Amino acid sequence: MPPDIIIHQGHVNNGTLTIGDVVEAEVDGERRFDIARNHTATHLLQSALRQVLGEHVQQGGSLVASEQFRFDFSHLIAMTPEEIEEVQHIVNQRIRQNLPVYDEEIDYKKAIEEGAIALFNEKYGDTVRVLKIGQPSISTELCGGTHVSNTGEIGFFKIISESSIGSGLRRIEAVTGRGAEVFIEKSFSQWREIAIKLGATPDNIAEKVDSTISALDIEQKNRLAEERKRARKEVEYLLTQVEETSNGIKVISRSVDSFRPEVLREITDLIRDQLKSAVVVLGTIYEDKPAFVAMVTPDLVARGYNAGNIIKQVAAVTGGGGGGKATLAQAGGRFKDQLDAALHTVVDLV
Ligand SMILES: [Zn+2]
Numbered sequence: 001m002p003p004d005i006i007i008h009q010g011h012v013n014n015g016t017l018t019i020g021d022v023v024e025a026e027v028d029g030e031r032r033f034d035i036a037r038n039h040t041a042t043h044l045l046q047s048a049l050r051q052v053l054g055e056h057v058q059q060g061g062s063l064v065a066s067e068q069f070r071f072d073f074s075h076l077i078a079m080t081p082e083e084i085e086e087v088q089h090i091v092n093q094r095i096r097q098n099l100p101v102y103d104e105e106i107d108y109k110k111a112i113e114e115g116a117i118a119l120f121n122e123k124y125g126d127t128v129r130v131l132k133i134g135q136p137s138i139s140t141e142l143c144g145g146t147h148v149s150n151t152g153e154i155g156f157f158k159i160i161s162e163s164s165i166g167s168g169l170r171r172i173e174a175v176t177g178r179g180a181e182v183f184i185e186k187s188f189s190q191w192r193e194i195a196i197k198l199g200a201t202p203d204n205i206a207e208k209v210d211s212t213i214s215a216l217d218i219e220q221k222n223r224l225a226e227e228r229k230r231a232r233k234e235v236e237y238l239l240t241q242v243e244e245t246s247n248g249i250k251v252i253s254r255s256v257d258s259f260r261p262e263v264l265r266e267i268t269d270l271i272r273d274q275l276k277s278a279v280v281v282l283g284t285i286y287e288d289k290p291a292f293v294a295m296v297t298p299d300l301v302a303r304g305y306n307a308g309n310i311i312k313q314v315a316a317v318t319g320g321g322g323g324g325k326a327t328l329a330q331a332g333g334r335f336k337d338q339l340d341a342a343l344h345t346v347v348d349l350v
Helices: 029-053 081-096 108-113 177-198 202-238 261-275 307-317 336-344
Strands: 059-064 069-074 101-107 127-133 139-142 157-164 169-176 250-255 279-286 289-296 321-324 328-332
Touching: 029 059, 029 069, 029 081, 029 127, 029 139, 029 157, 029 169, 029 177, 081 157, 101 108, 108 127, 157 177, 169 177, 177 202, 202 261, 250 261, 250 336, 261 279, 261 289, 261 328, 279 307, 279 336, 289 307, 289 336, 307 321, 307 328, 307 336
Parallel strands: 250 279
Antiparallel strands: 059 069, 069 169, 101 127, 127 139, 157 169, 279 289, 289 328, 321 328
16 A cells, blocks of 8 residues: 655745755644534534435535535435424534544445445545444444544534535535534624614514514504595695696696605595596606606596506606506606606697
């Protein structure tokens, strides 16, 4: 067997390096331990996934960093929140059981016979290192990585996301140890911040959100009621603004205060009920843009007038468009300053 080759990658910050120089290498112990915790956790995770989801779970790949790790695996559908919880629980239970983590150098064929998990597209030598967890082992994998010596050293395991990365492939991102501490601290401080904003405590946030939403609903309803009250006043005013064309058709074409589109339509309904026969085009600035509603009473539709056609031409003056039925149509525009000019065209159109 050829000797193992160990490669270190480095970065020269200052000075020079030549072949034959003697260097002193130093392991960043904390970082390495963070990585070891995450790595051993991938083995526990794989074993728990197989237990909860089934033996079809195969590792696709993994990325073990110091802050967190990800684990890709074959599974057809998204995990349910209950499955995620169960996997998390199993892994944490095995962490608390403080199971021994140990390796054995054995013959490759024997390892596979024993049921060791190997990566599909990985090449292995005749003798392999098998990493086992627990006695009897609850996880046996071919692995050359750095591990903790007892699962208790992992401290705590938390899945932070589960997602799809392609058909039949899922990805879990998780944290352990110090990474889990950072994650949980951050989550809690977010909770606290949200609670303060809502005037709640972290314990009653959900209740507070519910009551805030219903308060907003009430506020919305009150605002709509206010708007409708304003709309009635507007109708009174508009009824004094009726023009009559040379062929005797009553026309109202005015800009009004800002109303939401549904209230604008209600205004034309109220006018129709009063005038019985008329062409009404109203324009307003809603959410900072021109908005129009056109209404033609059925008797005038029978004479060839069409709200959809009228509004198309009116809205075009403000750089917009729209349409609708012959009796009722709506449109939006772009240029606010053209609102009055647009409304002035109505009488000529009728
Ligand atoms: Zn491994």
